[in-house]
Amino acid sequence: MAKIYLAGGMRSDWRKKVKSGLWGLNVSHEWIDPTERNNVDVSHSDEYAAWDVAGVQQADIVFAYMETDNPSGVGLALEVGVAIGMGGKLIIVVNEDCDNLYMRIVEDAPGVVPFVTLDLGIEFLRSVTW
Numbered sequence: 001m002a003k004i005y006l007a008g009g010m011r012s013d014w015r016k017k018v019k020s021g022l023w024g025l026n027v028s029h030e031w032i033d034p035t036e037r038n039n040v041d042v043s044h045s046d047e048y049a050a051w052d053v054a055g056v057q058q059a060d061i062v063f064a065y066m067e068t069d070n071p072s073g074v075g076l077a078l079e080v081g082v083a084i085g086m087g088g089k090l091i092i093v094v095n096e097d098c099d100n101l102y103m104r105i106v107e108d109a110p111g112v113v114p115f116v117t118l119d120l121g122i123e124f125l126r127s128v129t130w
Contacts, residue, residue: 004125005032005059007052007079014118018063021122032059048112049078056082063125064092065101065118073103080106087111089128093121 013031022029031123032055041047052075056062062083066073083090094103096116107114115121 001028001030002061003030003032003059005055005062005077005079005083006034006065007056007062008065009067010035011069012067014067017118018023018065018090018122018125022025022126025126052079053082055079056088057086059083059088061089061091061125061128063121064090065121066092066094066098066106068095068098077102077106078108080112084109084111091115091121092123093118 006018006114008014015031015035019031034052034055037048037051056079062079064076064080064083066076070076080090080092090111092107095118096106104119106112113124115124
């Protein structure tokens with residue numbers, strides 16, 4: 001069973017699209033989804049960050065999405081940095097209309113597989129050898 005961490009903004013339903021994009025594969029997945037944090041007070045940054053880091057450390061793949069309306073991408077950068085430091089599999093989508101220079105630096109980091117649309121990232125995730 002592959003564990004997939006979903007890193008990115010909380011303002012849209014992109015996670016549902018990623019999850020539904022893997023339906024029909026004959027492989028089971030465990031989703032590590034920050035929107036489903038139980039008993040974590042998101043107003044306490046230490047709890048929030050610890051949950052994120054632990055989730056990335058448990059994942060086989062980190063699927064990171066920087067959508068245009070993500071206010072800064074700071075949390076995403078933390079999650080991606082942890083994944084890179086661990087040498088894990090990392091797929092990052094930075095929307096082609098996103099002008100966040102810092103996310104461009106993140107997507108150019110070693111070991112990152114970058115895409116410019118969510119659909120292309122999902123297509124690649126489907127093709128990963130499980």
